[in-house]
Amino acid sequence: MSRIYDVTVIGAGIVGMSILRELTRYRLNVCCLEKMEDVAEGASKANSAIVHAGYDPIEGTKKARFNVEGNNIFADICNELDVEYKMVGSLVVAFDDYEINVLEELLQRGKRNGVKGLEIKSQEWVFENEPNLSRNIKAALFAPYSGITNPYKLTVALFENAVQNGADIIFSFEVCKIEKDGDYFVVHSADSRFIKTRVLINCAGVYADEISKLAGAKLFKIYPRRGQYYILDKPDKMPVTRVIFQVPTEKGKGILVAPTVDGNVLIGPNSEYIDDKDDTATTQKGLDEVFEKAKKVLPSLSKRDVITTFSGIRATPDNHDFIIEEDENVENFINVAGIESPGLTSSVAIGRYIAEKVSSKLNAKRNLNFNPYREDIKRFLKLSDEERVRMIKLYPSFGNIVCRCELVSEYEILEAIKRGARTIDGIKRRTRAGMGRCQGGFCLPRVIGILSRELKIDKTKITKFGKNSYILTEKRWEE
Amino acid sequence: MEKYKVVVIGGGPAGLAAALESFKILDDKKVLIIERDKFLGGILNQCIHPGFGLHYFKEELTGPEYAHRFVEQVVENRIEYLTETHVIDITPEKEIVAVNKKGLKRIKADAIVLAMGCRERTRGAIITPGTRPAGIFTAGQAQRLINIEGYRIGKKAVIVGSGDIGLIMARRLTLEGIEVKAVVEIMPYSTGLRRNIVQCLDDFGIPLLLSHKVVKIHGKYRVEGVTIAKVDSQLQEIPATERFIECDTVLFSVGLIPENELSKKAGIVLDIKTGGPVVDNTFSTSQKGIFACGNVLHVHDLVDNVTLEAQIAGRYAAIYSQHPELFENNIHVNIVAKEGIRYVVPQKLNKNFVQPFVLRFRVDNFYKDAIVTVSNAGKVLVEYKKSILTPGEMESIEISQKILSQLDFSNDIVVSLQNI
Ligand SMILES: Cc1cc2nc3c(=O)[nH]c(=O)nc-3n(C[C@H](O)[C@H](O)[C@H](O)COP(=O)(O)OP(=O)(O)OC[C@H]3O[C@@H](n4cnc5c(N)ncnc54)[C@H](O)[C@@H]3O)c2cc1C
Ligand SMILES: Cc1cc2nc3c(=O)[nH]c(=O)nc-3n(C[C@H](O)[C@H](O)[C@H](O)COP(=O)(O)OP(=O)(O)OC[C@H]3O[C@@H](n4cnc5c(N)ncnc54)[C@H](O)[C@@H]3O)c2cc1C
Numbered sequence: 001m002s003r004i005y006d007v008t009v010i011g012a013g014i015v016g017m018s019i020l021r022e023l024t025r026y027r028l029n030v031c032c033l034e035k036m037e038d039v040a041e042g043a044s045k046a047n048s049a050i051v052h053a054g055y056d057p058i059e060g061t062k063k064a065r066f067n068v069e070g071n072n073i074f075a076d077i078c079n080e081l082d083v084e085y086k087m088v089g090s091l092v093v094a095f096d097d098y099e100i101n102v103l104e105e106l107l108q109r110g111k112r113n114g115v116k117g118l119e120i121k122s123q124e125w126v127f128e129n130e131p132n133l134s135r136n137i138k139a140a141l142f143a144p145y146s147g148i149t150n151p152y153k154l155t156v157a158l159f160e161n162a163v164q165n166g167a168d169i170i171f172s173f174e175v176c177k178i179e180k181d182g183d184y185f186v187v188h189s190a191d192s193r194f195i196k197t198r199v200l201i202n203c204a205g206v207y208a209d210e211i212s213k214l215a216g217a218k219l220f221k222i223y224p225r226r227g228q229y230y231i232l233d234k235p236d237k238m239p240v241t242r243v244i245f246q247v248p249t250e251k252g253k254g255i256l257v258a259p260t261v262d263g264n265v266l267i268g269p270n271s272e273y274i275d276d277k278d279d280t281a282t283t284q285k286g287l288d289e290v291f292e293k294a295k296k297v298l299p300s301l302s303k304r305d306v307i308t309t310f311s312g313i314r315a316t317p318d319n320h321d322f323i324i325e326e327d328e329n330v331e332n333f334i335n336v337a338g339i340e341s342p343g344l345t346s347s348v349a350i351g352r353y354i355a356e357k358v359s360s361k362l363n364a365k366r367n368l369n370f371n372p373y374r375e376d377i378k379r380f381l382k383l384s385d386e387e388r389v390r391m392i393k394l395y396p397s398f399g400n401i402v403c404r405c406e407l408v409s410e411y412e413i414l415e416a417i418k419r420g421a422r423t424i425d426g427i428k429r430r431t432r433a434g435m436g437r438c439q440g441g442f443c444l445p446r447v448i449g450i451l452s453r454e455l456k457i458d459k460t461k462i463t464k465f466g467k468n469s470y471i472l473t474e475k476r477w478e479e
Numbered sequence: 480m481e482k483y484k485v486v487v488i489g490g491g492p493a494g495l496a497a498a499l500e501s502f503k504i505l506d507d508k509k510v511l512i513i514e515r516d517k518f519l520g521g522i523l524n525q526c527i528h529p530g531f532g533l534h535y536f537k538e539e540l541t542g543p544e545y546a547h548r549f550v551e552q553v554v555e556n557r558i559e560y561l562t563e564t565h566v567i568d569i570t571p572e573k574e575i576v577a578v579n580k581k582g583l584k585r586i587k588a589d590a591i592v593l594a595m596g597c598r599e600r601t602r603g604a605i606i607t608p609g610t611r612p613a614g615i616f617t618a619g620q621a622q623r624l625i626n627i628e629g630y631r632i633g634k635k636a637v638i639v640g641s642g643d644i645g646l647i648m649a650r651r652l653t654l655e656g657i658e659v660k661a662v663v664e665i666m667p668y669s670t671g672l673r674r675n676i677v678q679c680l681d682d683f684g685i686p687l688l689l690s691h692k693v694v695k696i697h698g699k700y701r702v703e704g705v706t707i708a709k710v711d712s713q714l715q716e717i718p719a720t721e722r723f724i725e726c727d728t729v730l731f732s733v734g735l736i737p738e739n740e741l742s743k744k745a746g747i748v749l750d751i752k753t754g755g756p757v758v759d760n761t762f763s764t765s766q767k768g769i770f771a772c773g774n775v776l777h778v779h780d781l782v783d784n785v786t787l788e789a790q791i792a793g794r795y796a797a798i799y800s801q802h803p804e805l806f807e808n809n810i811h812v813n814i815v816a817k818e819g820i821r822y823v824v825p826q827k828l829n830k831n832f833v834q835p836f837v838l839r840f841r842v843d844n845f846y847k848d849a850i851v852t853v854s855n856a857g858k859v860l861v862e863y864k865k866s867i868l869t870p871g872e873m874e875s876i877e878i879s880q881k882i883l884s885q886l887d888f889s890n891d892i893v894v895s896l897q898n899i
Contacts, residue, residue, distance in 0.1 A: 400579070
């Protein structure tokens, strides 16, 4: 059996999901192919979660354009999709005269890129507004429209909304061969399934160069560049209220310290080119580097507050700009590749741009039934006691707390499963169960139990994130 | 709003003993235990190994057997309890918000006993580099999955941490047919009991690698191995001592942290060293009428000590609920940990209740031949010698009536240690 689509997206990261969702605004038969068992398994789950203002990218680049456009529409998108977004503002801090000059350059570049509200602030202003920062800071560039969001939840929300509006998604479909059959691409998976599609969009993250090659399209190279992070426990009082950057170097935007939308503190990333595109390990060297550099800005940092570490891999293209174009030689094959930072910020703007191009190319009509709204799962943690009482009356499982650190109820987990979570990590990203200070010490066995019961599969079949990531290896007796 | 004299939060051994003790004293018997799990008994329900009760019952019981003796009394006395009920808030006014499938309950207590136990430190908390595949567990998770749910969690394991829990889990995994390749301990000594090293490792030929740490976890989907290395006296990795151990499971048993999120909500002062509330010899926290005991107060090695401590907390909670005026105008003498002592509990002596009590403490390092002294106003009140002292073993000293009668109340009580 083969399915036939108008448009197919490869890769269910935030870029692929933005494009998929924007495509459902048109009367098109659209689909996404993803090699993993869930969305947001690549860079989109492991990044700094910053909605950048747009003073970083060199003017005239695609990065600059989509960053600024993305920043402008970000609040609206998060509002439509019920995803956390806080416009907290950011500071780039300078420690000496040389760095103050860089702030000036960034300010000018930002103005040329069309970023509003940029201002260089004095030392006094910095200490008054961010009293925990190092006293060695001399000045800072303030960008009021920088924000923070939840990148993997936005990816999940885009996915849910796309599916709600009629898109298909096929998981565990690792694209390994692309052929042409008349007007159609025939796209094959590693386990011998295939689909046909008129337009094919490559959003395969670090693997986008290989997909382009499979399609016989432009040859370019994506270099994996890793960044490592710490997550700190929710503090009684946030040590910083804005995103604090250091002056950027040729290696990127440098180590930042930022609040997360859930109330934790995020520190990182460093930048290192690696050989293996999948090597998301953290290293002692990398973690030490991150901690030292962050301490330079925020001297009170303590390793005692660390609850976890992780790393993400940037898809750095050889030309150092986003590659967003239909291929010169392969008609209807569109590369959306090399989407490193500010790819999260840019994703929705890229999605709109691509959807417009493709729909006009295919002469597609507007989908009048398109519903831009998606509602998040109701969170026990966020409701008032009165609302909790009401919810428990409707759904008794709302009164059963499964994750004690983040106060996640059984209802939330059931709802996540209904909406497509199949793995422990899928539940975690949708509900925060297991993301708290005990990192699933208490709730892991409970979440396994609920997944097994709801999916009607044995507990030994439950995985952390698909494939061979089994948690239990053998059943010893009946409970 | 429902009203109780004493509400105990947590139905582990601490909560059960405290509730029973309050119940004995109170005429109207208005005592309530709230437990979030399905069953009373706390962490003991998953500790199916023997070694509990040697001091309190003078016999060797398993965890569930030990807990059962208290659960039985709770049931016989018809002490009220709620299971599958999670306390989400407490206030300084001793109002409790608890939630379960039936709804949200608000309860007013005259006195509260905190007995929420502790949680485990994780791989992330000790910052272990490497990948993040499946197959990484805390000891408690593994214990629950194996002992209560009946699953095998892997084939070949490495255990990180050689405290009693790590040691006991090494034996448990072996008995379950999981090959334990090594127990890796960063310190030059194990913090576990000698008998556990013999019975859980030596008897099964499991190597204990002291002064070693896991420097990297490998594996994409499931753990494929760990790299370990030797560390120097500063606990820093010694170059070129790295070694790969193939395994599909890594078990972290690297310490427990008292679970005091609720205590913070009530504005209770915590001790940075213990991670639990600062209490006096009535086990009263800094909020009047709120008492604490068990692992929520400080992490215990033996449940027998938990029981003894909880009985005192339960007794004073009952007294408070009947006679709060006795706790008015509290004046305290501080009990301070000095050289060689990491912490002491209780941290204060209440002048309204000058009664004999047991001072429990931990030393801050491994010591051979040392004297522990308790002194006050420059005068030594008690002292005792010991050939070996380790941070892993909780120490205690009785503060008798005789000692109390010699006290100068305007000066701190100081506990310290000297090498001989
Ligand atoms: C360390 C770091 C920090 C960052 N910080 C920020 C920030 O603060 N702000 C910001 O705006 N941006 C940031 N970014 C950038 C942002 O995270 C990325 O631009 C964005 O997530 C890219 O999304 P994507 O969909 O292109 O890629 P991904 O999320 O990697 O998705 C690619 C998908 O393709 C799938 N795939 C690959 N090969 C195949 C195949 N053969 N068949 C089927 N599926 C396949 C993968 O499984 C994956 O799901 C950061 C990135 C990193 C790594
Ligand atoms: C692996 C392991 C091996 C051990 N081996 C031995 C041994 O051999 N011998 C020995 O004597 N001791 C042993 N111990 C130690 C002993 O079990 C503990 O010291 C003792 O159980 C602590 O009792 P507790 O009541 O303070 O805590 P717990 O037993 O942890 O009980 C706390 C209870 O509070 C509940 N709770 C917490 N928060 C809330 C809330 N918000 N609302 C409602 N309920 C809540 C929890 O669900 C739990 O049931 C071992 C411990 C472990 C983990």
